[in-house]
Amino acid sequence: MGDVVRKTIRPFRALRFLGRKPHTVRIPHEQHNDIEGEPLPTGRYRGIHVNDWDLCISCGLCAMACPCDAIEMIEVEGEGGKKRPEVSYGRCCFCGFCEDACPKKCMHLTSNHTMLDTDPRPFVFLPTPGIREFEKEYVVQTSKLCLVEERDGKKVVVQGKPRPRKQ
């Protein structure tokens, strides 16, 4: 008898989930938090690069350390013949080895993580400190990136700021 009662009541135990708050993260209306309510991603997150051109010594170690051949050292107009790393996000695997290899610690992977476009070309760009300006933004907008194109055998900045503004 008791067995029958228990079996009859059992399905109704599911009702207790009615009052529980769902743990769904309602992106994009809600911040993604961890179990203690701290926002994610944290500073350790390996996202899109920034590179401080005032510190960069054009050593090319980041390009040597890259397992994906994502970084190319290119010469940019207006930099006095110095080479700067250009990152292709069609290759980058966000391992952070470039950051480890950098002797001046000017290359840095931020916690910016979302980047999308309809065209594969804007995924190749020069990381500048300018990207820091939208570090807290939800999405990296390709219109703000520093894009470089080859014209007559010379690399020319076609979009974005080649140099950060001096404070």
Add this chain to the structure above:
Amino acid sequence: MGDDFRTTEIIFGPQHPGIHGNFAFRLELEGDIVRRARVVPGYLHRAFEKLMEQRTWMQNVALVPRICVPDPDVNEAAYSMAIEEIMGLEVPRRADHIRTVVLELSRIASHLMGLGGMGGAIGLYTLPMWTNGERDYILDLFEQLTGGRVYHIYTWPGGVRWDMPDNWPRKVNKVLDHIERQLPSYWSLFFESKVTDARMVGLAPYDPDWAIAHGVTGPNLRATGVKYDIRKDDPYAAYEDLDFEIPTRKSGDGMARALVRWDEVGQSIRIIRQALEQMPSGPYRAKTPPPLAFTVPPGDALARIESSKGEYNYYVVSKGGKYPHRVHVRGPSFTHGIDVLEQLLRGYEISDTALITATLDVCPPDIDR
């Protein structure tokens, strides 16, 4: 069509909702019954072993976790252990304990996903909804520790890459408490269900002798009663200092395989709690050459790790210099995902195909590599 027009050959996968990952079968059916099954792997082939020969020792650390997607940390750890053995590197105790925590968290995440897959295969879609939700808290933890959600690139030769953040152990304990609180409702949802009993008890059983003769390892072997675990028998990381049990079951059928995985989640929680409690202080990585000048002396080493799916083996051969000469990866699914699976499927209905694959926890990326 078969020769006598009684059997039909159908292509099951790779685009099929019952397939876990990118994987396919050719099934010869007689009515609903599988008369002969052939596995068609290779859809995820990326030529890892070839690519590893083209990259430096340290660059490969970024490559190896991709070999097993649900359980990536075993690859980094096994690769690092093999290199450490050739180089004679002594790993600090703290690094060993951190590795243990990471490996066990990864095991829980993988088992939760695997149990969800079993639930999905019998049409119980609530279970994957829940387990994958809990798994996500573990991914949050990984993100705070390693900076990556799925691919961590955290364990490397000589130790681990960064130390733990100060508040991380507390968060781990909170997540484990949360998962422990949830486990009873999973139990009543999945294992007390009559559908689970009807579908999984007596499903594709094998006995220990047959399993060993066919190279079955891991939870699938322990489901037949063989008390064997590399963590105990060929210990690595900090498992020697920790107290845990090896869960086994007797019957070797689908239910036993699910139950062994279920028990392992509980044991992993126990291991992580102990490892965090006993966490020694000190350095978290040994002194190694800088990544760009990282060379390994000539020699070879075999590293073995117990992953959530079975036994992982990394056989690393070095000729000296900056690049490995050969790295052979023996994934657990290479045996139980092809030859064993083909034989187990025979005689069962086509609707059991996905479930048998799920109870064996076949991981296609480590077959194809």
Add this chain to the structure above:
Amino acid sequence: MRKVADWASARSMWLLWYCTGCGAVELPPCFTSRYDMERYGIGPMATPRQADIFLITGYLSVKTLKRVVRSYEQMQDPKYVLGHGSCTIDGGMYWDSYATVKDVGLYIPVDIYIAGCMPRPEAIFHAFEKLQDMIKKGEAAGWRRYKDNYRFYRDNQDKVFKRGPNWALEEPVLK
């Protein structure tokens, strides 16, 4: 009329359940309770004939690409392709592998690329938002591009498969 249809299809999309690469491991969290894709009116669909979105989750080996092209051609118009992960843009981690194709956009038209290895669920949801926007504006025209430039895509496919003109119809005989 087209506008009304676009508006309607942007709100109810079915995602083809085909885990082509390692990015598929981020799909279960997206479908399930933590992120819950159905808030967007997106759900998994088993058969290509009834699916609207093809999410290319990561690298494609040549063997998979053949099945992807076949599944894509089975899908009904309008259909949209999302390239999920860096490997769909330029090879990603497997840039020097003999087995994987580099730019998926050469073989099937990709509407949105998402960078990342792998992209976070946030990125996937943002891509869905953007796709809905594009559909409403009528910009997501990858399927029309495929029809208009069929020769271009077909030539690229033929170059990779090396199986003669009938590669799309044959399934290799197994011994």
Add this chain to the structure above:
Amino acid sequence: MVEDTLDHTKGMDPLKGEYKPGTIKLEEALVRIGKLVPGAETAVRRARRGIVKVTPDMKDLVLKGLKEMGFDHFVAVTCIDWPEEKRMELVYHLWSYGTKGIIMVETDIDRDMPSIGTAVPIFRPAITYEREIHEMFGVDFPGNPRLTQFILEDWEGPPPMRKDFNSLMYSVERFGLKIRYPKSLPPHLLDKGGEKNG
């Protein structure tokens, strides 16, 4: 057609009895192998790792002997290509559940005509490993019933895992790969022309 070893008609008896592993010591097993096969080099690498070096024709004898001693878990077989020395090395890894040790049986075969008898009659898991090595290295295993197309599809060209196959140049040619920073790549990959590997 491959023979199945699992008999579904009989039905399994899972409670048939416990599995009893052999419990010979690793060192003793190596000594016995040394007696069984004269000319076999044996060594203990470290705890739980032993090595046996034999000629290819003695391989079956050693594998059989080790299986009888309790090394019944066939872990893997690895093929290593040594182009400079014109040989291919096959390493059979065998584990014993009782001894808790692994013995690696190493044997060398000729690189130009790579062929070695199959290990399938002794260890069933070898069927898949040999199938992979056959495809990736072009090694022939006479006696293996299943050396069919496995992972690669529509593959034309040399076995890809051999050292003389250049994956990078192949990608450049077939998929239009652009190399971004050649300085970071292994130099021997860039030296070779693509034409002989296509």
